[in-house]
Amino acid sequence: MKLLEDMIREKGIVKEGNVLKVDSFLNHRMDIKLFNEMGKEFKRLFADKNINKILTIEASGIGIACIAAQYFDVPVVFAKKAQSINIDGDVYSTSITSFTHKREYQVIVSKKYLSGEDHILIIDDFLANGCALEGLIKLVHDAGATVEGIGIAVEKGFQNGGKIIRDMGMNLHSLAIVESMDASTGEIVFREDA
């Protein structure tokens, strides 16, 4: 998606350690106009799918998922990190290792909000090693629901998450795939087919 690639080139910051900072428009300050264009693009990409619910994970997936949900006319469920006393005991649960925070955490979705009848579009802001996505897919499958598609804003194509998820047979679309990036020059190269 050219608009997103342009934004990443213009405002993204490449840091040592394979860190791409896009917090000025994607995951700290959120550019809602951009999110609307991304939502339209997700709708175009998954137009032929019968989707009745969007699943995302807190925190930075929520904004993108909520704006996109307007184009699908469906509710959003977000997976929560760690147990809250406000969640009933009956939850689907899995463990995810965070690349960003270098730790493992539990992710839960109430069984009330995922069922065998659900046709799910998973949306998240980033795909790197794929751990978060694998966790979300597991939650959907544990519920007996169907993953109709996965929409990602930014995929780090030089990490293996995209390959792992596509090799599972998942219908994965990333709006921008970073093929390579250079912290010394700030140069970012995108995969052509994204």
Place this chain on the structure above:
Amino acid sequence: MKLLEDMIREKGIVKEGNVLKVDSFLNHRMDIKLFNEMGKEFKRLFADKNINKILTIEASGIGIACIAAQYFDVPVVFAKKAQSINIDGDVYSTSITSFTHKREYQVIVSKKYLSGEDHILIIDDFLANGCALEGLIKLVHDAGATVEGIGIAVEKGFQNGGKIIRDMGMNLHSLAIVESMDASTGEIVFREDA
């Protein structure tokens, strides 16, 4: 706001310990149509204010804030809980005690995304003892920015947060104020002027 009150009456669950569960439409499964009506109502309530940015806090404020932002045509910044390695060192920071999770945590906003020129609308899903809101107000004031208004979905009027924030002179509007609730009967009484 009648639509929200009706939804709380119909789908909210009152539990012992002053817990009101609205996770079927507000903060786990998110009803995006409802969020749009809430966004329109926030715009009506703060129509005369010159707002250039919405500030919220992860996780459950983000969806409401992003949908509302469309009616104000402004970006959203969300305050993050705890330090992330992807956040630069230059942050405004404060400590918040969570009623829900019964613990204290740090909340941060990058100094890049709050400045003295900002006219902020703070949006969050819940107001109970007001700790989270006091923290967000402190972050805005630390940046030298102006709080133009505060929009809350559900206020627990029987807790003291609303009084504390209004006594600070803040322009606070809650779309539904629960005056009292009874865990044994499930009855919920709303304040008339909300």
